[in-house]
Amino acid sequence: MQHPPKADLVRPLGADEVVDHLREDPADGVHPYDLRTLGGLIESGALPPALDRTYPLAEVPDAVRRLRDGRVRGKIAIRVGGSGHGTRPGAEPAEGG
Structure with a gap:
């Protein structure tokens, strides 16, 4: 993708990649194990x-x-x-x- 409208604003903050969530699904390529691990951390209180x-x-x-x-x-x-x-x-x- 080219540049989303605010890409130039976040690049100086250290953003290596900018995703336009209106055009791309940020969950594409997320492994189910990662989501289970994250859910477990939230449920246990380790990630409040x-x-x-x-x-x-x-x-x-x-x-x-x-x-x-x-x-x-x-x-x-x-x-x-x-x-x-x-x-x-x-x-x-x-x-x-």
Whole structure:
């Protein structure tokens, strides 16, 4: 493939190869053993998700502000139902909660 639109942006960051996921399936050529190994690492907790915080649905505006302000280190999860305030994994409730 030639250059996807943003290929020139990522090459200086060290990208040796750029895949256009709209034209190529990134799973092509992945061995099933690799996927089982990855799944096992995730299930065992050896490869935890990069989760910044979990927010209840009522606090989505706070989550969006945090994301917009660039203060997120990982993904943000939104909890639908239940109660409580936003939390980081293994942390106290989010500020203001």
